[in-house]
Amino acid sequence: MSEEPHSTTILGRLNRLRNWLSLAGMVLCASAVFAFVLLVAVDLFATHANPYMGILAYVVAPMFFFMGLGLVVLGYFLESRRIRKGVPRKEGGLVLSVDLSRKRDRQMMAAFVLGSIGFLLLTAFGSYETYHLMESNTFCGQACHTPMEPQFSAHQHSAHAQVDCVACHIGPGTTAYIRTKLNGVKQLYHQIRGDFNRPIRILNPNLRLAQETCQTCHWSQKHFGDVPKTFKRFLADEENTPFTVQMLLKVGGSDPVRGPVEGIHSHMNVSNKIEFIHSDDERLEIPWVRVTDADGKVTEYRTEGFTDDISKHQIRTMDCMDCHNRPAHEFLSPNDAVDQALATGRIDPSIPWAKKNVVTALAAPYSTREEAQQKIEEFLRAEYPDDKRVDALIAEAKKIYATNFFPEMKADWRAHPDHIGHKDTNGCFRCHDGTHFASDGKTTIKGSDCNACHIITAQGAGEELEKVNLKGHDFFHLDSEYLEPNCAECHNGQIQEE
Ligand code: HEC
Ligand code: HEC
Ligand code: HEC
Ligand code: HEC
Ligand code: HEC
Ligand code: HEC
Incomplete structure (x- = not known):
């Protein structure tokens, strides 16, 4: 040897x-x-x-x-x-x-x-x-600290806080499996180089979540019927005047076996199929929509200026995510966050101009969190030089900022608009705003009048709010009945100028 x-x-x-x-x-x-x-x-x-x-x-x-x-x-x-x-x-x-x-x-x-x-x-x-x-969620959200922090943080305050990141972000099937693996390696590379996009968006259609993912837990055949919802709002005046809207949302359902096919969930790909073309990545502009109903009848709607040949576009089938695009990562707008704090008493509604001042402080542009925290404090202290309640107000404003605004990643309500509803961003009005016409040039998409999706059962404050109408009130906007169709032309999550 x-x-x-x-x-x-x-x-x-x-x-x-x-x-x-x-x-x-x-x-x-x-x-x-x-x-x-x-x-x-x-x-x-x-x-x-x-x-x-x-x-x-x-x-x-x-x-x-x-x-x-x-x-x-x-x-x-x-x-x-x-x-x-x-x-x-x-x-x-x-x-x-x-x-x-x-x-x-x-x-x-x-x-x-x-x-x-x-x-x-x-x-x-x-x-x-x-x-x-x-x-673990800790790894997804924290090991890769800066890039995922906004989504990690928002997830902890969502209805899905107990649902793991991977339960939603990895689709079913082998291809989805391999794709996510490769993407994980790519993310590591960009994390090391620090050249990831700010804000992060899932634009690759292959990595976007599929309806099947939601359906591992939610059953699209479920009939929800009418769902009550209350919006506790406050005006940006000296008294922070409360203004509440109570409504029945006609969520309905889409399986004829379990109830009439009606309401908001009638577009669930069960009894009908809705397809559309979007001209931007965020799917905010939708110039063309096609419905195929249970009998196979097809109707196409287009906006007036849109004359393109649709075969040149990628057609998307509408699914849960076209309405519920922020189920786990909702970034509240300054307006919504402050209304929530006022309604729950975290901000004292008796502080004059509290709504207006805190929203203004939160909505200003900042480039880092430290800068924001410091300037929010300076601004509010200057507004209330002799008010002892200002310390609590500042603390709450900073807390709201820390949970909903991520300047380093440019992630906030502007970067990630929520498509449910239509107030601060067009949401449902991307299609239901009466500007999409069928080939006769007259018929618009059904469900575009104020009582199609919800009925307002009560609104206002005090005695006004006690006048309940189950047939539905006309929306009473400030001091007059509501006429303009598009809310987002004025509302954008900040303070409205009259
Ligand atoms: C209930 C399902 C669900 C869970 C759980 C979930 N997400 Fe998401 N996530 C989504 C959806 C839906 C989107 C938006 C996709 C789109 O716009 O097409 C998204 C988007 C994202 C984005 C892209 C940026 C953005 O905000 O659009 C990141 C990053 C992200 N999620 C990370 C996470 C992390 C980290 C966790 C766990 C802490 C997590 N997600 C848990 C559903 C989920
Ligand atoms: C792993 C299971 C799971 C998955 C996957 C899942 N959800 Fe959920 N979802 C839940 C649970 C559990 C709740 C109820 C939380 C509660 O009420 O305590 C919920 C609640 C909801 C609600 C009601 C939210 C609210 O504010 O009350 C919506 C809407 C919703 N999910 C949509 C979705 C969408 C869209 C997807 C796909 C992106 C999805 N879910 C994926 C488990 C899941
Ligand atoms: C046309 C838009 C739209 C589509 C598509 C849609 N939803 Fe909804 N869904 C809504 C609206 C609006 C509500 C009312 C709740 C609200 O405003 O918070 C709702 C409510 C819900 C709720 C909560 C009901 C409750 O108890 O209050 C769940 C869960 C849900 N949707 C799951 C899904 C799933 C899963 C899909 C896909 C299979 C889906 N939705 C598709 C618009 C939609
Ligand atoms: C991509 C375009 C699109 C978006 C976005 C959209 N819808 Fe629809 N919706 C349609 C189409 C198309 C129909 C079928 C209307 C028809 O047959 O003329 C429909 C039907 C409806 C109906 C049934 C109307 C009826 O009388 O039968 C309701 C209610 C509804 N949508 C609510 C909503 C809500 C709430 C949202 C936002 C959360 C929303 N939709 C977002 C395209 C859209
Ligand atoms: C296509 C369906 C649809 C139509 C049409 C529609 N709405 Fe809504 N609206 C919604 C949904 C969905 C919400 C709930 C959003 C949420 O859950 O955050 C909502 C919320 C509201 C709110 C409460 C907003 C807030 O955040 O305080 C008001 C007020 C309202 N709608 C008024 C109107 C008026 C007025 C019209 C007619 C011009 C109208 N809606 C037409 C779907 C619709
Ligand atoms: C012409 C501009 C304009 C349009 C369009 C408009 N609003 Fe307003 N809205 C205002 C102004 C101004 C205020 C008062 C702001 C304040 O005092 O906070 C207001 C206040 C409100 C409030 C109470 C305070 C708040 O900020 O939440 C609600 C709720 C509201 N609007 C809902 C709607 C809805 C829903 C629509 C669409 C159906 C709509 N508005 C369209 C200008 C508009």
Whole structure:
């Protein structure tokens, strides 16, 4: 066994790998392959795949593999050099020469084998633990701190706070699986380079969420019927005058077996199909819409100026996300956030001009959170020099800012408008604003009058609010009946100038 392997034959060269360094390298390589296979297997059998597993399996494991390979090669060269120089093998030196008839060699061999097995087990344990860490919401939202912080934070205040990121963000099927893996690796690359987009948007249609994802928990056949909803608003006047709107939202349903196909959820792709073309990434401009009803009858609607040949456009089928686009990451507008704080008493409504001042402070442009916190405080302190309640007001304003505004990522209500409703952004009025016409040039999309989606059962404040009308009030806007169709022409989540 201790014969010098001088020969340059293949066997002779292979013999040069018989050194401790190369052997350790081989163990490292084997562990990396083992970890890779294990990770892929665990991920395949997991309830939902982990987007960042790709980083472990395709980046970290290969890194160890190449490190091992490096050791193997290094050992080979050191051994070749020794042979070239004619240096004899040292007892217990770098060179591996095992003679199993010797007790010492047997002990060393046993220690090496046991050590390797231990190392392999540690690798398995380590990669499995890392895998679980990477699956957690903490990893999604915090390990990659700056880029995902807005979505992580908003998620914690949403109806889906208990739903894991991966339950929504990884679609069903193998292609979605592979795509998310590759995308996880790409995200790591951009995170390291710091060149991710601000704000982050999911624009790649392949990575956008699919209706099937929501349907793993929600049943689109469910009939909701009428759902009561109350909006507690406050005017931007000295008294912060309350103005409440109570309505029944006609959420309805779309499965004829469970109730009439009616209302808002009638476009759920059960009894009819709605398709559209959007001319911008945010899907704010929708110039063309097509409905196919249960009998197969097709109706197309277009806005007046839109004469394009539709075959040149990508047609999208409407799904949950075209209305519920912020189910887990709603960034409240300054107006909504302050109304909520006033309604719950977190801001004292008896502080004169509280609504107007806090909204103004929140809506001003800031480039960092520190700057915002400091300027919000300065602004409010200057507005209320002698009012003791200003400290509480400032604290609340800062808290609202921290939860809903992320200047470093440019993420806020402007960057991520919510399509439910129509007040601050067109939302439902992207289609239901009476400007889309069928081929006769007269018929518009059904459901575009004020009582189609909801009836206002009560509105105003005090005695006014007690006048309940189950047939529906006309909306009484400030001091007159409402006439203009588009709310978002004036409302944008900040203070309205009259
Ligand atoms: C209930 C489902 C759901 C859960 C849970 C969820 N998201 Fe989202 N997420 C969405 C939807 C819907 C969008 C918007 C997609 C679109 O606009 O097409 C989105 C968008 C995003 C975006 C793109 C930026 C944006 O705001 O549009 C990021 C980043 C993101 N989510 C991260 C996360 C993280 C991190 C978690 C866990 C802390 C998480 N999501 C949990 C549904 C979810
Ligand atoms: C893993 C399960 C799960 C998935 C996936 C899921 N949801 Fe939910 N969703 C829930 C639960 C649970 C609630 C109820 C929370 C509560 O009321 O406590 C909920 C509530 C809601 C609500 C009512 C919100 C409110 O403010 O009351 C809407 C709307 C909704 N989900 C839409 C969606 C959409 C759209 C998707 C797909 C992007 C989705 N969900 C995906 C579990 C899920
Ligand atoms: C046309 C727009 C639209 C589409 C498409 C749509 N929804 Fe809704 N959905 C609404 C509106 C509006 C409400 C009323 C609740 C509100 O305003 O907060 C609602 C309410 C809900 C609620 C809560 C009902 C409650 O208890 O108050 C759930 C859950 C829900 N939708 C899930 C879904 C899912 C899942 C899909 C896709 C299969 C979907 N919706 C498609 C507009 C839509
Ligand atoms: C992409 C365009 C589009 C968007 C966005 C949209 N809808 Fe619709 N909606 C339609 C079309 C098309 C119909 C079918 C009308 C028809 O058959 O003429 C419809 C039908 C309806 C109906 C049934 C009307 C009836 O009398 O049968 C209601 C209610 C409704 N939508 C509410 C909403 C609400 C609420 C929103 C916002 C959360 C919304 N829609 C967003 C296109 C849209
Ligand atoms: C296509 C359906 C649809 C039509 C048409 C529609 N609305 Fe709405 N409206 C909604 C939905 C959905 C909401 C609830 C938004 C939410 O849950 O945040 C809403 C909310 C409101 C609110 C409460 C807003 C707030 O944030 O305080 C008022 C007021 C209102 N609508 C008035 C009107 C008036 C007036 C008209 C006629 C010009 C009208 N709506 C037409 C769907 C519609
Ligand atoms: C011509 C401009 C204009 C249009 C269009 C308009 N509003 Fe307003 N709205 C105002 C002004 C100005 C105020 C008073 C602002 C204040 O005191 O906070 C106001 C106040 C309100 C308030 C109470 C305070 C608040 O900010 O929430 C509600 C609710 C409201 N409008 C809903 C609507 C709805 C819903 C629509 C569309 C159907 C609409 N408005 C269209 C100008 C407009």
